[in-house]
Amino acid sequence: MNGYLGVDIGSISTKAVVIDDNKKIIASSYIWTEGNPIKAVKKVLNNIKEQLEDKNICIIGVGTTGSARKLIGTMIGANSIKNEITAHAIGTLSLHKxxxxxxxxxxxxxxxxxxxxxxxxxxxxxxxxxxxxxxxxxxxxxxxxxxxxxxxxxxxxxxxxxxxxxxxxxxxxxxxxxxxxxxxxxxxxxxxxxxxxxxxxxxxxxxxxxxxxxxxxxxxxxxxxxxxxxxxxxxxxxxxxDENGHLMGALGSAILSMNNKLKEPFSFKISDSNFETNAQECNKCPNHCEIIIVKKDGKKLDAWGNRCDNGKIAT
Amino acid sequence: MIIILTVGIPRGLLYYRYETLWKEFFNNLNVKYIISDNSNFKILKDGKNKCIDEACLSLKLFIGHVISLKDKCDCIFIPRIYSLEKTEQVCTNFNCLYDLIHNLFPDLKIINYNIDVKRKNTEIKAFINLGKQLGFNKKDTIKAYKMAKEKENIKQTYIQNSAEHKLSSNKKKILLLGHPYNLNDNLIGKTVSNYLSKNNIEIIYSYELPKKYINEYYKKISPKVHWTMNKELLSAFMYYKDKVDGVIVLTAFPCGPDSLTNEMILRKKGKSKVLLLTFEELSSDVAVITRLESFIDMIEGCVYA
Structure with a gap:
């Protein structure tokens, strides 16, 4: 059976759900972010993995939302990275038409x-x-x-x-x-x-x-x-x-990922990888942009934060 | 009489309102001028350090621009404007700008003019005075001013016509409402306009409103608006609000006149979609992008499967 994962990484808590083709929640997790979104996401992914162990689910789409959506989206290879407003609206609409x-x-x-x-x-x-x-x-x-x-x-x-x-x-x-x-x-x-x-x-x-x-x-x-x-x-x-009220953002991003045509199988092995972020100031012009570099197992995955091409970092 | 070699024009506040007029005027008189670079974080930081913390972001930037110019030119051009209409006034920042900069940098040479229509100091009088400071006689100055004014009119007409043209575009249209010095600033408005253009949105700027509507449309909100520049914003809002798909109101924090008119806009917006963006000294655009992204999602209304 196909499943879609939605992760909502907020400032305080991190939420994740897995839905099936009928937009039904089959697994969910809710933990504190504790100022470390990467660690929090690894933890929710492990929670979800345990819940899905005896079910035969293949996750083919991942969506992220919340203030760390870009970082986590890059990390876990999301096919949908959307703002909180849209995610919440879509998640809520699927339950309360x-x-x-x-x-x-x-x-x-x-x-x-x-x-x-x-x-x-x-x-x-x-x-x-x-x-x-x-x-x-x-x-x-x-x-x-x-x-x-x-x-x-x-x-x-x-x-x-x-x-x-x-x-x-x-x-x-x-x-x-x-x-x-x-x-x-x-x-x-x-x-x-x-x-x-x-x-x-x-x-x-x-x-x-x-x-x-x-x-x-x-x-x-x-x-x-x-x-x-x-x-x-x-x-x-x-x-x-709603007892699932805190999961609406995650649910919405799972649905958004389901609606996206580009799909790719997702593996929970990702939580074994070592992710690192690095902030460095670009000194190439007076703007001094702060550039965030994400590394997976020591290899550059993506970078952002630059306002112009001077600060572009090859990945 | 002092011969001035190079005039420095800070790229901030009134520059965005009078760009053509000033440049043409100086060109006509063969006065050399330089304009400071686009705003960047160094300019903001320098301005912030020299400015009282209660000033608005735009004023802090302006002071930063003055700092970036002051060693590159012989004098800085900072006009004073008190009123542009008999019964109205502009923001107190423009009233005090000359004195403020003079106090901050007592050694800096400043050339200026003073427009105060309330006290019969008109624009032409102001420019004659400016010409005098630069060492030109009245006749040459008036000629240069009139030619510059003509160019300004041509440019404005062109901008206004193209705005009317944009209204018939097939793309989604957003009115970007705010003071020109915020809309066109590299750190403030450009973040927004770049993002909107990237997402294939047709942007109409509030200052593109045809002149003939400025003294008409605001009356639908309030019979009298004391602040000239905010009167223009209200007129632009009332004229465009039903002709575009959404309105983004852009404000620099803290702006006195804007806080008043933004409230009027939010109360009178009716069914139109309005997003209020307040810019402070944020070091990242993330919060702005989140709001823009969801606003575009809303006006496109197509992601809701």
Whole structure:
């Protein structure tokens, strides 16, 4: 049987799925990137390999997405390297045909995608600021001494969520310290944080966009039931979360790879190879481009980052 | 009277608005001039080091261009513009540019002119003054100015006609909206326009809007726009928005007037597809490319199998 592999390498987590010809997920893996996308990808590939061991699957297409899509795509020989917006839209559409709004909050990106009749009509991503994303929540959780995974359930215990200024992570932190010293309950503060993530998202990323239901909430933060509840309260609409919500980007890139005519069998042996990346500054003109060189077992595989031909590196 | 040998023109800010007029004017008077190179990271770094951190990216680049020129010419040409229309104003950067550079580099010789239509300092008066600084009499200066103005008009008409022509292209069309000094800058707008051209997109620039529409179309958004240059942007947006497949709004961070008009655009865009790109001192284009790639996917709408 044929299979297609999709890998979504985000700033915080790395996700991979294998689908069959009917776009059904037959294997999946979800781990932390921990600042090392190459190691993370090797780990997810090993996870996937174990899951497929007793099944007779031949992977003939690989797609990558996420912020490390280019690096990993080069590494594992992907036939589709696509941005997160497109991958998420396609992945979600394959499961929820009539979705109108996708709310996605990840580690450092947050985005909104609006669809109509299965076509993206509008989208937005956070611009320069990462306030209200997953990294905001995890940095606050450290301050409160609570696991970020427990945030949602703790938030639900609160009866009177506290107002926390979440416009900016730095100011939110000082507001938070103030509230703790004033003697506010922990669950009220956590519920306040979840609420502020939702309102911050709606005021920044989703500003001026008409949010129509069905609304699907995805990304790592969608696992936080407190934020989901906050969205439901503010929007007064039902919010759908999917147990596979975190895999939508990977699913989308697997489908994109399936749609690509150029196919090549993929071997898990790749995770035994030794990959290295090297950043070097090109000094051939005043631009000083930073060039990334990827090496496989000591041999140059690809290089990018140069703005002009001066910085081209033969591979 | 001082004889000026070579005039240095920084490739930034107003240069992109008045390129033809300035070059032709200096040519007509046989004044030698040099223009700084295209923006690069060294220029940005030098500008950043000399500039207050709150200034916009475009101003930081401009200062970098001045630094790159100052040892290669005898004087730098930095005009001051306060108002181009009686009841309007331009960004305060253009009001203070002369004084700013003078304060940063007190030893640098600067030639300039001052346009402030509010106080009856018109463009022709400004150029007569400029001619005087260069050692030319009024008659020769006016002649040189008029000839240069004519060339500028011809070039603008040509650009505007070709923009109208581009509208009938079969390719997907994107309006690139922003100040010319951002759209044409090597580090800012070129990243975007190069990527779009590579993907077979027809680009229409907001400054290609035919002149006759500038004072007309913005009224559909707001009856009065105080900032002349942003008024032009709003007019371009309202004129083109239904004629193109998508609009990319390009802003240098932080821009005061843009923050106001970008908000107006986002609120009044209706069904048109708008992507807002904010440029800061990023060292990599990855974030920009991700947004462009998904924007093109969206307007082409064909990858959704």
């Amino acid at each position: 009539n979705v109108r709004t996708i709310i996605e909050i990840g580690g450092q990106d947050s985005k909104i995608i609006l669809l109509e009749d299965g076509i993206v009509t509008d989208y937005a991503m956070n611009t320069l600021c990462a306030a209200g994303t997953g990294s905001f929540l995890s940095s606050q959780s450290k301050r409160l001494g609570v696991n970020v995974e427990d945030f949602g359930t703790i938030a639900l215990e609160s009866k009177h969520p506290t107002n926390v200024a979440a416009r900016c992570t730095v100011f939110a932190e000082s507001d938070l310290v103030h509230k703790i010293q004033m003697g506010y309950k922990k669950e009220d503060i956590i519920a306040g944080l979840c609420y502020s993530v939702a309102s911050n998202y709606l005021n920044n990323v989703a500003k001026g966009k008409k949010i129509k239901s069905p609304i699907i909430f995805q990304g790592g933060v969608s696992k936080n039931i407190g934020v989901k509840k906050a969205f439901e309260q503010i929007l007064k609409e039902k919010i759908i979360t």
